[in-house]
Amino acid sequence: MTTNDIQHAFQDDPLITQLRDAKPVLWRNDKLTTFEQAVSDVGLTLADVEAAQARLQRFAPYIEQVFPETAAAKGIIESAFYRTPKLQQALSESGTPIKGELYLKADNELPISGSIKARGGIYEVLQYAEALALEQGLIRETDDYRQLDSEECRQFFSQYSIAVGSTGNLGLSIGIMSAKLGFQAQVHMSADAKQWKKDKLRSHGVQVFEYEGDYGQAVENGRKLSEADPYGYFVDDENSKHLFVGYAVAGLRLKQQFEQAGIEISADRPLYVYLPCGVGGGPGGVAFGLKLAFGDDVHCIFAEPVQSPCMLLGVYTGLHDQISVQDIGLSNHTIADGLAVGRASGFVGHAMQRSLEAFYTVEDALLNELVRQVYQLEGLKLEPSACAGIAGLQHFAEVDNALHLVWATGGNMMPDEVFKAILQG
Structure with a gap:
């Protein structure tokens, strides 16, 4: 379709009209x-994700050795989750009384690259x-x-x-890890990428290519040069099943973390993420x-x-990667650089369209406000995109006995002067 x-x-279409007007929306x-359906x-299956988890375990001694900051976790790249009572109270006082409990999954603190992309x-x-190493005979799976x-x-x-190709955070994780291995x-x-992320990559010996266009242009050029x-x-962010299962390991680990903390999820104690x-x-x-x-729990x-609702748009229309936010008149410009994507992954859209509860959009001004609020109340350093999850609580706060978990996707490695500028507004 043109x-x-x-x-x-x-x-x-009333929802498309709201999206086009860059108004915050919720679509259930x-x-x-x-x-099960x-x-x-x-x-992909549970076996695929368990195989990914086993591979990460094999690499853990190497990770611990070359990235000393992972020593406490013995080379396992994982984040804690925190109860955030002060944030919950502040949200309740400002009109979002949460009936359950509010937690934050601190992927902003993940070692090496400081975001979910780690x-x-x-x-x-x-x-x-x-x-490559197995094929070359450099290692066997049973080796150290x-x-x-x-x-x-x-x-x-x-x-x-x-x-x-990246707006920032994926580039950090791919670049730093690739360079470390040699x-x-x-x-x-893309143009949305923050300067500090480019500088950090170059400090690790990574070659950085810069484009005036958006994420799509960066991916297209990167793919051509790599081919x-x-x-x-080429790491294909839009279609990679390797990336997908690497992320999926987080679900299995969160279940273990909850079990260790004595938290049980059930139909009577649902988890909203x-x-x-x-x-x-x-x-x-x-x-x-x-x-x-x-x-289903x-x-x-x-x-x-609001300017980059590519996944909502793709799943709602059923067009997935055949439609972009620019097609309905949006700019794809946002302070949330990690979310500045105009066209969603067709693979993810098709794979997850019947598993996702809802989609909503959030304005940039609120993201900046939430960065300040989370830091002042909980002392946590999040980038604007990592605060997008907090805005959704207003839509599901009324669910009885729920555990609400905001996935804080990045921010800890933001330079102090960049973070200070956000705090000062």
Whole structure:
């Protein structure tokens, strides 16, 4: 469909009209069904996610050795979850009385790259490195993977390049991990990418390509250059099942964390999870893992900026990656750089369209306000996109006895001067 066809087809649709006007909206997904029925849409199983978890475990000794900040967790890249009573009280006092309990999943504190992308992004690099090393005979699966931290292995990996298109956070995880192993790391950054993220990548020896266009242009150019390189590997954020299962491990781990904390999720104690969404790979993978862990007792809700509601638009219309936010007249400009995506992942849209509870949009001004509020009340450092989940509480606060979990996707590695500027407004 052309842009004109799309505008004509949906010109009288009330939800599309609200989206076009950049008004905050909530859409309760009318495609939702039981996970038993919906799981076939994904094309992946629990066994795939468990295999990813096992691979991360094999790499844990290597990760611990080359990234000392992971030593306390013995090389496992995982985040804590926190009860946030002061934030809950403030939200209640400002008109969102939450009947259940409010928690925050602190992916903003994930080591190495400081965001949710440290899950899927680092995992995809590791699975590629493992495949090459096994094929070359550098390691066996039963070996201690710390032996990959050698000049011989880095020399071997240096023959290969790993590239990705990114608005920022995925680029950090792919670039830092690839460079550490010895790969030629290349990150193609859209105009929305923050300067500090480009600077950080370059400090790790990553080659950064900058574009005036949006995320789509960065991906397209990155893919072309990578395909022209016989030793090039392109991380396809829109379609990668490796990224997806890397993210999905989070669901299995959260279940373990809840069990250790004595938290039981059930139909009588449902879990509501609020996930900021860009192209969809991160939140889609996490949502799949959560569904594998908790079934129909978990309700996954996607949050997007008013100017970039690509996943909502794709799933609602059924057009997925065949429609962009620009097709309905939106700009795709937002302070939430990780969410500045105009066209959603078709793979994730098709895979998760019957598993997601709802979608909503949020204005930039509220994101900045929430950054300040979370820091002042809970002392947590979040970037604007990581606060998108908090805005969804107003829509589901009335659910009795629910556990509400906001997935805080990034922010801890933001330079102090950048964060201070947000706090000062």
